[in-house]
Amino acid sequence: xxxxxxxxxxxxxxxxxxxTAMYHWLxxxxxxxxxxxxxxxxxxxxxxxxEHWKTTAQFWMKLFGINFAIGVATGLIMEFExxxxxxxxxxxxxxxxxxxxxxEGIVAFFMEATFIAIMYFGWDKVSKRFHxxxxxxxxxxxxxxxxxxxxxxxxxxxxxxxxxNPDSVRNEMLDFAAVALSPVAVNKFFHTVxxxxxxxxxxxxxVSSWYLxxxxxxxxxxxxxxxxxxxxxxxxxxTLWTGDGSAYQVAQRQPMKLAAMEGLYxxxxxxxxxxxxxxxxxxxxxxxxKDPYLFHIAIPDxxxxxxxxxxxxxxxxxxxxxxxxxxxxxxxTALSAEEKMERGRVAIQALANYRAAMKENDxxxxxxxxxxxxxxxxxxxYGYIQExxxxxxPVGLTFYAFHIMVALGGFxxxxxxxxxxLEKRGKLADARWMHYICLFSIPLAYIASQAGWIVAxxxxxxxxxxxxxPTSASISRLDASSVQLTFFIFLVLFTxxxxxxxxxxxxxxxxxPDNLITND
Amino acid sequence: xxxxxxxxxxxWWFIISLLGGLLVFLLFVQGGQSLLFSIGxxxxxxxxxxxxxxxxxxxxxxxxxxxxxxxxxxxxxFYSTSFGGAYWVWILIxxxxxxxxxxxxxxxxxxxxxxxxxxxxxxxxxxxxxxxxLGTAVGTFFTGAEFYVDKExxxxxxxxxxxxWATPWHGLEAVLNIWNxxxxxxxxxxxRTLGLLYFINNxxxxxxxxxxxxxxxxxxxxxxxxxxxxxxxxxxxxxxxVNPTTAEVYMEPYKYLHNLLAMPAVLVAMLLGIVGVLCGIxxxxxxxxxxxxxxxxxxxxxxxxxxxxxxxxxNNTAYYPSLAxxxxxxxxxxxxxxxxxxxxxxxxxxxxxFVLAYICYAWRALxxxxxxxxxxxxxxxxx
Numbered sequence: 001x002x003x004x005x006x007x008x009x010x011x012x013x014x015x016x017x018x019x020t021a022m023y024h025w026l027x028x029x030x031x032x033x034x035x036x037x038x039x040x041x042x043x044x045x046x047x048x049x050x051e052h053w054k055t056t057a058q059f060w061m062k063l064f065g066i067n068f069a070i071g072v073a074t075g076l077i078m079e080f081e082x083x084x085x086x087x088x089x090x091x092x093x094x095x096x097x098x099x100x101x102x103x104e105g106i107v108a109f110f111m112e113a114t115f116i117a118i119m120y121f122g123w124d125k126v127s128k129r130f131h132x133x134x135x136x137x138x139x140x141x142x143x144x145x146x147x148x149x150x151x152x153x154x155x156x157x158x159x160x161x162x163x164x165n166p167d168s169v170r171n172e173m174l175d176f177a178a179v180a181l182s183p184v185a186v187n188k189f190f191h192t193v194x195x196x197x198x199x200x201x202x203x204x205x206x207v208s209s210w211y212l213x214x215x216x217x218x219x220x221x222x223x224x225x226x227x228x229x230x231x232x233x234x235x236x237x238x239t240l241w242t243g244d245g246s247a248y249q250v251a252q253r254q255p256m257k258l259a260a261m262e263g264l265y266x267x268x269x270x271x272x273x274x275x276x277x278x279x280x281x282x283x284x285x286x287x288x289x290k291d292p293y294l295f296h297i298a299i300p301d302x303x304x305x306x307x308x309x310x311x312x313x314x315x316x317x318x319x320x321x322x323x324x325x326x327x328x329x330x331x332x333t334a335l336s337a338e339e340k341m342e343r344g345r346v347a348i349q350a351l352a353n354y355r356a357a358m359k360e361n362d363x364x365x366x367x368x369x370x371x372x373x374x375x376x377x378x379x380x381x382y383g384y385i386q387e388x389x390x391x392x393x394p395v396g397l398t399f400y401a402f403h404i405m406v407a408l409g410g411f412x413x414x415x416x417x418x419x420x421x422l423e424k425r426g427k428l429a430d431a432r433w434m435h436y437i438c439l440f441s442i443p444l445a446y447i448a449s450q451a452g453w454i455v456a457x458x459x460x461x462x463x464x465x466x467x468x469x470p471t472s473a474s475i476s477r478l479d480a481s482s483v484q485l486t487f488f489i490f491l492v493l494f495t496x497x498x499x500x501x502x503x504x505x506x507x508x509x510x511x512x513p514d515n516l517i518t519n520d
Numbered sequence: 521x522x523x524x525x526x527x528x529x530x531x532w533w534f535i536i537s538l539l540g541g542l543l544v545f546l547l548f549v550q551g552g553q554s555l556l557f558s559i560g561x562x563x564x565x566x567x568x569x570x571x572x573x574x575x576x577x578x579x580x581x582x583x584x585x586x587x588x589x590x591x592x593x594x595x596x597x598f599y600s601t602s603f604g605g606a607y608w609v610w611i612l613i614x615x616x617x618x619x620x621x622x623x624x625x626x627x628x629x630x631x632x633x634x635x636x637x638x639x640x641x642x643x644x645x646x647x648x649x650x651x652x653x654l655g656t657a658v659g660t661f662f663t664g665a666e667f668y669v670d671k672e673x674x675x676x677x678x679x680x681x682x683x684x685w686a687t688p689w690h691g692l693e694a695v696l697n698i699w700n701x702x703x704x705x706x707x708x709x710x711x712r713t714l715g716l717l718y719f720i721n722n723x724x725x726x727x728x729x730x731x732x733x734x735x736x737x738x739x740x741x742x743x744x745x746x747x748x749x750x751x752x753x754x755x756x757x758x759x760x761x762v763n764p765t766t767a768e769v770y771m772e773p774y775k776y777l778h779n780l781l782a783m784p785a786v787l788v789a790m791l792l793g794i795v796g797v798l799c800g801i802x803x804x805x806x807x808x809x810x811x812x813x814x815x816x817x818x819x820x821x822x823x824x825x826x827x828x829x830x831x832x833x834x835n836n837t838a839y840y841p842s843l844a845x846x847x848x849x850x851x852x853x854x855x856x857x858x859x860x861x862x863x864x865x866x867x868x869x870x871x872x873x874f875v876l877a878y879i880c881y882a883w884r885a886l887x888x889x890x891x892x893x894x895x896x897x898x899x900x901x902x903x
Contacts, residue, residue: 087604094596102593105586476604
């Protein structure tokens with residue numbers, strides 16, 4: 001009945017989702033990070049009764065509100081794009097994936113929506129403590145929302161707690177706790193939220209440093225920096241820890257992503273961790289034997305240690321994962337990509353046979369095909385893959401994004417330590433060089449944040465759901481031109497709104513905490 | 521299929537219907553926005569109107585998102601078929617809500633790039649298109665949509681997509697059905713009516729009050745005209761019935777009337793709802809100084825819309841009929857999530873009363889004092 005899928009439809013669908021996700025993630029981390037900082041400041045106000053903490057909290061709330069609005073707008077598109085552009089995915093795993101999204105709406109969004117109104121409009125209408133509770137509940141709501149959407153995302157990377165049902169032709173949830181509390185989800189949540197706190201802290205320090213550079217609002221800026229530096233430092237150290245946990249989970253569940261993150265083509269024991277490196281663009285084949293790096297500095301044994309908690313452990317490279325044949329931890333031999341693809345095709349054919357037998361009420365044949373399907377279902381998604389090399393994600397983008405993220409993570413730890421020490425010694429207000437560093441760190445925080453998601457999402461290609469469903473089989477049946485058109489509509493719309501947001505934000509910062517009330 | 525599973529499918533259709541009812545009530549925000557320039561004749565009046573609906577817009581927005589999320593979790597085949605097929609309708613709805621999300625915050629800010637009037641026009645556009653498109657889209661629950669579903673496609677690696685739209689218009693063809701448009705217009709004028717009632721309740725300003733009351737009669741009369749035309753047609757039209765034994769979908773004369781008669785509680789809810797809407801309008805029109813019409817009409821709206829949507833899915837009815845292939849129509853049985861997922865989600869749904877309670881508490885805390893010129897001229901955050 002249907003013609004073959006147009007590959008440009010897949011590309012445009014991916015492009016549209018990537019565009020929406022990247023724009024959305026420009027705004028969410030600031031909401032999560034700044035939200036906590038402003039709540040801490042308001043807590044200090046309620047605890048000490050000092051008016052200047054109220055002004056400080058209100059100023060950051062103003063910037064929070066400007067950022068929040070556009071985050072909500074892009075978030076709406078993202079939620080519905082699962083249906084509009086990934087309808088096959090929505091059916092195939094909606095039984096599992098839909099639940100976190102619905103819980104996010106019921107539990108988190110309403111909390112956020114209700115208490116943000118009190119946070120902005122309730123200063124003179126409710127008691128101090130009720131207002132403070134509302135400010136905290138707003139950010140708790142936002143953070144709970146992050147929990148559920150990250151549970152959903154983690155499940156795509158590590159599909160746990162489910163089984164395929166050939167009668168309904170979809171995956172169905174068997175264990176809610178395995179979905180909501182999977183180690184991948186827990187790590188991803190803490191890593192993502194804590195890194196957002198870093199961005200919030202860098203933003204506060206950067207903006208405050210601009211005031212110090214301009215020699216205005218000094219007390220306000222120093223107050224803000226004290227809170228943000230301590231907060232950011234705590235978040236940075238915890239992010240380092242959760243980052244290690246995330247990478248360990250990647251090594252266990254998505255070895256191809258780990259290999260791409262490290263540019264590791266040939267697996268080895270005592271694998272080294274690349275600290276700095278430049279990939280050789282002349283390496284075009286995974287098995288051409290060329291050195292992947294033009295140059296690199298590496299830490300011996302460290303990749304084995306981080307990935308397997310054992311410096312002697314074998315870490316498979318891209319060639320190993322495609323060609324198979326290496327020994328797995330359970331003692332078995334790894335299948336090659338070709339073998340996995342064959343088993344995937346067997347699983348898909350068994351499903352077709354099962355469905356045909358079901359129509360004819362042939363119970364014996366159904367049982368036989370069900371057994372074949374169950375034996376091969378772990379490779380179901382490979383049945384849709386055309387070439388083994390389709391299983392290799394874009395190595396360059398994943399490698400550089402990962403190393404930029406890690407390097408910037410280290411830089412932020414130093415930044416927070418230095419800022420805190422200078423402020424504690426009373427030298428920050430006069431350290432103009434430091435003000436410039438803090439100011440120019442703001443875009444770096446955004447780059448680190450985006451890079452993290454590039455690693456997570458580009459690194460898992462071609463999978464929408466790891467090993468179960470590739471992106472090519474997840475799409476909606478649309479004309480490529482329709483998606484192309486909406487891509488450009490969103491591109492123009494989001495860009496205009498981003499420019500407007502930046503312009504409003506800059507104007508509000510220029511006006512400063514002394515001019516909080518008036519808008520236009 | 522066991523009885524508990526069937527109960528949970530019906531329970532989740534009730535939750536969807538209730539969310540739909542709450543969403544239509546909360547469209548008073550959109551209705552109010554569409555009246556921004558006709559009720560607000562001065563800058564201060566427009567600021568008061570914006571601050572009135574601006575403190576509630578996130579509830580509408582969040583209810584819309586939760587409506588989508590709940591559909592995804594409980595009836596994923598609808599989510600995938602309708603959103604992926606009626607692409608343009610949903611994209612248009614989303615776009616107009618995106619405009620709303622930024623416009624309140626940005627319209628009065630310095631450096632907003634597009635100017636205050638542009639953002640206010642965005643709010644008017646959202647106010648008109650939001651209810652109109654949502655109402656038209658919901659109309660397809662009764663009139664049908666152009667789609668096929670073929671789950672066997674998943675076994676075809678070259679073309680594994682199971683849902684396909686039968687027209688190149690991807691949902692826009694819904695406007696060619698007069699009854700869809702009629703429902704869309706009814707929802708639009710209802711939203712405007714509710715918007716007026718909300719302004720009357722929420723703003724303490726004589727010129728706005730007088731203008732809202734003057735505008736209420738024509739808006740409410742137009743709403744009633746479209747609603748009654750749709751409702752009467754709905755009661756006497758053929759509907760998409762499902763044979764519970766064979767799962768065959770067939771046309772049944774007076775199906776929705778039969779549904780009401782077969783479910784007296786739903787019939788009573790619908791009639792009480794209609795009376796509630798009329799009471800709110802009538803009391804405000806005929807009782808000078810009466811400002812609580814929004815609550816009568818609001819609760820009436822929730823009851824009426826919930827009952828209408830219950831009739832779409834309960835009592836062996838195909839809630840999303842396929843015009844392309846009737847047997848592909850979506851029913852509670854063939855499109856729902858698994859028993860386990862519905863059970864988990866039902867436990868989560870126990871939180872809904874708690875959520876409603878804190879919303880009511882916070883709403884009351886904010887609205888104890890009405891919006892006045894003095895408040896707008898004082899300090900504090902305002903749009």
